[in-house]
Each structure stands twice: as structure tokens, then as C-alpha cells.
Amino acid sequence: MTEPRIAFKAGRCFRREGTSFVDASPTKGAIILQNGEDGLLHFMWKNRQTNNVEEDLILFPSDAVFQKVEQSAWGRTYILKFASSNQRHFFWMQDADPSRDAEFVSNVNRLLDDPQTIPIWWAPGYNPGHDAQASTSSAPDAAPTAGSSQAASSQAHQPTAQELAQLQSIIASMSGGSGQQGIPEMSLVDILTPANLAPLFSEHPELVRALFPYLPPDLPTHPTEETLRQIVSSPQFRAAVRNFDQALRTGLLGGLVRGLGLPEEAGTSIEAFLRAIQEQARVADGDSEGDRMDTD
Known part of the structure; x- marks a missing residue:
């Protein structure tokens, strides 16, 4: 295998038998896309706790698409589906910050369409879907409630990523600046x-x-x-x-x-x-x- 083309934190979801509900597994994982030695694109799911690749799907150009599950009240559930079969694989984003979800999904689909393409990463702070950002109220790597894919969404105000960043900065300043909370991660x-x-x-x-x-x-x-x-x-x-x-x-x-x-x-x-x-x-x-x- 070559180096990963794309990798980001994501867990798996499994369809509840006999229903259209999917339940999120709390296991910490990551989705990895990379070109294999066979010359084909591999869509893999890796268990971040055991470091084992538990799913390795070989994808052909334009045969699959990675889409958001719009019925999910939680908002960060995604499906990998195929044009050539009825395969369906469900995943949920595990990074606490949802601001890059759309960026990852866009690049995944670019690679699914053309495995030789170069991912396009947005400039810091750029997010064309900022008006529809998901809530960051969940803790990092916390799974959505089981069956939440068809639950009604709450009408209460959910804090945006910008509001949470401001709050984080305020907390850091109150602590005398000794902590690392308000310091952006280096890139x-x-x-x-x-x-x-x-x-x-x-x-x-x-x-x-x-x-x-x-x-x-x-x-x-x-x-x-x-x-x-x-x-x-x-x-x-x-x-x-x-x-x-x-x-x-x-x-x-x-x-x-x-x-x-x-x-x-x-x-x-x-x-x-x-x-x-x-x-x-x-x-x-x-x-x-x-x-x-x-x-x-």
C-alpha cells in the first residue's frame, strides 16, 4: 500500500435488523483512502484502538458515492453506496469539530470519481457550508444516541463552531493563559x-x-x-x-x-x-x- 490519500476520524454504524434505523458503534476508528499496489483505490476502515484494518473495500472509478444521511437528526451520519450493487456502509464523524466534514466528503467523492486526482484542501476558516454546520455539543468521539438517524431534530439553539471557539478562548484567558485550550493546533x-x-x-x-x-x-x-x-x-x-x-x-x-x-x-x-x-x-x-x- 502507498501512503494514505485521505484519512479522517470516523466510526461505523450498523443497520438494526428488520428496520431502517442505524445504530452508531462507539469504537474509535478512521476512514482511509489510498491507492493499493494493485493499482486500485482502497476504502478502508481502521480501528484506532487495535490499529487493525477491519474493512477494506476495493473501489472502481465512479462506482461509489459518499453521502450525508439527511434523515439523521444528529446530522453527521454518512453512507457509502455503490452503483453496481446494493451494498451500503454507514459511518459517523468522530472529530469533535464538524467544520471540516464537508471538506473530507468532497475529497472522498473526488477520489471515488477519479483515484488519481489530487485532494483539494480548503484554506483555514473557509467553509462554504458554514450556515449549515452541525452541532458540536457532543464530546470528542462520543457516539450519537442509538436510533437517532430517524429521530426528530431539536428546535433549541445549538452553538456554532465559531461560538465554541470564542468560548474556548475566554476560558483560556480566565485560566491565565497557562493552558493549551486557546492555542490553535499547528499545521x-x-x-x-x-x-x-x-x-x-x-x-x-x-x-x-x-x-x-x-x-x-x-x-x-x-x-x-x-x-x-x-x-x-x-x-x-x-x-x-x-x-x-x-x-x-x-x-x-x-x-x-x-x-x-x-x-x-x-x-x-x-x-x-x-x-x-x-x-x-x-x-x-x-x-x-x-x-x-x-x-x-
């Missing part, structure tokens, strides 16, 4: 920018030679600083960073980061990944200093 997209990377290529020419073995082999030029500048400024590089960023947020890259010489826990979050790289660099600098001291 690799905001870190691995052309503005941040370009100076590194100029100040450390050895990086140019070190990075080229990991770049596409069909590059038409020799290893140069300008070539790397063009690569990190390209939409393809930005898309790859966004995909990696999202995969890290799911905590499912423990096995992959071991190949980078990092501990498995570095694949459990963006912060853990950055801390592991920082520690790796610190150790490397210490070793280099030790070598210099030995030869003096």
Missing part, C-alpha cells in the same frame, strides 16, 4: 512553506544534494537550489503536505515514521512528529560535536 502546511524552506536551501547547500534522492527520478534538471524552490512552491507539493498533515492528525502513521528513523509515537500527532524531528536533530548535533572533540 505542517503553515510550517513547510516556500518562505520557510527557501532560506534553508541557501544557507545549507548540502540539503540540496541530500534531498534530491527523495524527489521524483524524472526531474529534467540537476540538483540545484532553484529546482527545489520550484518544487516546494508547486501545488503538488502543497497537496502532499496537506495529505501528510491530515494523516498525522489521525494518529495512524506509526509504522511509516519508523522508516524515517523516528520512534513510532512520532506518527501519532503533528506535535509528536515535530518533537521527534527536533530530538533527532539535537542528537545528531551532539554526535557531530562529539566527533569534533574526538579529533581535536
Whole structure:
């Protein structure tokens, strides 16, 4: 299998026998889409508690669609259905923040239509469906009430994501700013920018030679600083960073980061990944200093 194209937190729902109701399973999971070695797109569901892939569906272009279940009063239940069969698979979003639900669904359907397409990630704060955001009153990973897919929706006011963010900021300020509640989660997209990377290529020419073995082999030029500048400024590089960023947020890259010489826990979050790289660099600098001291 290649690296995930899309990955996000989601649980499974199961149809209640003899009825049209579906009940949400509380098991923490993740939906992962990636291209397999067989050249086909795989839609997988991974148990985040056991780290096992419990469902692996092979999808052909334009044969499936991932849609919201409009009858769900809870509002965050989705169905994967096929044109070539009567298969139906139900899922529910497990991230406490619903603001990116539509973004994930849009990219899932883009890949279902064309497995070679590049996911399009929205700019921070952009959400064309903001007027219809679902309630965030549920706790993270909390399952909706069983049978809620056909329950009547409440008429009471539900807080929006913006209102909750404001409340979170107020709580953080009341605590003296010592907590992490009001601090936005860091993003690799905001870190691995052309503005941040370009100076590194100029100040450390050895990086140019070190990075080229990991770049596409069909590059038409020799290893140069300008070539790397063009690569990190390209939409393809930005898309790859966004995909990696999202995969890290799911905590499912423990096995992959071991190949980078990092501990498995570095694949459990963006912060853990950055801390592991920082520690790796610190150790490397210490070793280099030790070598210099030995030869003096």
C-alpha cells in the first residue's frame, strides 16, 4: 500500500435488523483512502484502538458515492453506496469539530470519481457550508444516541463552531493563559512553506544534494537550489503536505515514521512528529560535536 490519500476520524454504524434505523458503534476508528499496489483505490476502515484494518473495500472509478444521511437528526451520519450493487456502509464523524466534514466528503467523492486526482484542501476558516454546520455539543468521539438517524431534530439553539471557539478562548484567558485550550493546533502546511524552506536551501547547500534522492527520478534538471524552490512552491507539493498533515492528525502513521528513523509515537500527532524531528536533530548535533572533540 502507498501512503494514505485521505484519512479522517470516523466510526461505523450498523443497520438494526428488520428496520431502517442505524445504530452508531462507539469504537474509535478512521476512514482511509489510498491507492493499493494493485493499482486500485482502497476504502478502508481502521480501528484506532487495535490499529487493525477491519474493512477494506476495493473501489472502481465512479462506482461509489459518499453521502450525508439527511434523515439523521444528529446530522453527521454518512453512507457509502455503490452503483453496481446494493451494498451500503454507514459511518459517523468522530472529530469533535464538524467544520471540516464537508471538506473530507468532497475529497472522498473526488477520489471515488477519479483515484488519481489530487485532494483539494480548503484554506483555514473557509467553509462554504458554514450556515449549515452541525452541532458540536457532543464530546470528542462520543457516539450519537442509538436510533437517532430517524429521530426528530431539536428546535433549541445549538452553538456554532465559531461560538465554541470564542468560548474556548475566554476560558483560556480566565485560566491565565497557562493552558493549551486557546492555542490553535499547528499545521505542517503553515510550517513547510516556500518562505520557510527557501532560506534553508541557501544557507545549507548540502540539503540540496541530500534531498534530491527523495524527489521524483524524472526531474529534467540537476540538483540545484532553484529546482527545489520550484518544487516546494508547486501545488503538488502543497497537496502532499496537506495529505501528510491530515494523516498525522489521525494518529495512524506509526509504522511509516519508523522508516524515517523516528520512534513510532512520532506518527501519532503533528506535535509528536515535530518533537521527534527536533530530538533527532539535537542528537545528531551532539554526535557531530562529539566527533569534533574526538579529533581535536
